[in-house]
Amino acid sequence: MSDGKIYIGNKRYSSWSMRGWLAVRLAKLDVEEIAIPFVRPGPTPAIAERSPTGLVPYLEHNGAAIWESLAICDYCAEFAPELWPADRIARAHARSIAAEMHAGFRDLRMAMWMNLGRDFSPHGRTPGALANIDRIEKIWADTRARFGAGGPYLFGASFGMADAMYAPVVGRFLGWKPELTAASQAYCDAVRAHPLVDTWYRDALAEPASMLVDDYETLP
Ligand SMILES: N[C@@H](CCC(=O)N[C@@H](CS)C(=O)NCC(=O)O)C(=O)O
Structure with missing residues (x-):
């Protein structure tokens, strides 16, 4: 069993998720990755149900709850100070x-x-x-x-x-x-x-067509 969960959005679009995910993976935390596709118009209800801010990334790890990508970076660096x-x-x-x-x-x-x-x-x-x-x-x-x-x-x-x-x-x-x-x-x-x-990037490009969001695929 893993030590927790990292909640992220679409890898194709979610820049903040990418930061949190990189921090977790660089520090080699053993957490399950839960991807919640964005719904537009937002906010995405399934994210709001789990994350205190209604935003991703959101990390749960061994009893700790961490939101905000920079806080996730700092938390992960407690396990890998060399980061x-x-x-x-x-x-x-x-x-x-x-x-x-x-x-x-x-x-x-x-x-x-x-x-x-x-x-x-x-x-x-x-x-x-x-x-x-x-x-x-x-x-x-x-x-x-x-x-x-x-x-x-x-x-x-x-x-x-x-x-x-x-x-x-x-x-x-x-x-x-x-x-x-x-x-x-x-x-x-x-x-x-x-x-x-x-x-x-590979994961982002392998996301199914059902996860594409028109707002982010077309120029205004
Ligand atoms: N300041 C936050 C920003 C997080 C954020 O804005 N996340 C966006 C995605 S990149 C989000 O969760 N949006 C919810 C939605 O679009 O439904 C952080 O650093 O983690």
Whole structure:
């Protein structure tokens, strides 16, 4: 028997679910994955019945209930502390950029929603989304310059919680194809190639047609 459950939405669309799921899998928690397809117009009643916020991801693990993707990342890192950088200053930076992701970039999220099965280029380039992309590219460049010398990820050789928080952004960039620097593109390629990200993509692309949501498949 597993130690709990992670509730997620459609892997094709649910960027927050992807973060929580990556955290759980990176930390190797033994939890059952429960996918609840989104109903539109939302909110999705079956999610509201289980999750305190009516949102996914939601984790139940050995008596603990955890919602909000960043809290799930922190909870999972209690079992795998190496998922945050060991160095205090690097760790402070990692937590700051993860929190910035959790709290912001609304324009990007609205204009370039996550759909891992579509090429929506060249749409979605609103001024607000482009400003968010500019900031994200600065975060990636600054983080990699200061802490990433040892490998392709934000803090070097290991894919950690900060990468998990930005992985769905990579999914948006690969689908909407905004202009990126070569360094940002290389980071996107490295994240996309990570085995857990690849598993998520494969599962997303294998979801049945009955799980497709018109709102996320068509441009306004
Ligand atoms: N701040 C939350 C955001 C979670 C969220 O917005 N989840 C969306 C899906 S990506 C959701 O559950 N929506 C419910 C619905 O669409 O029915 C987190 O970090 O976990």
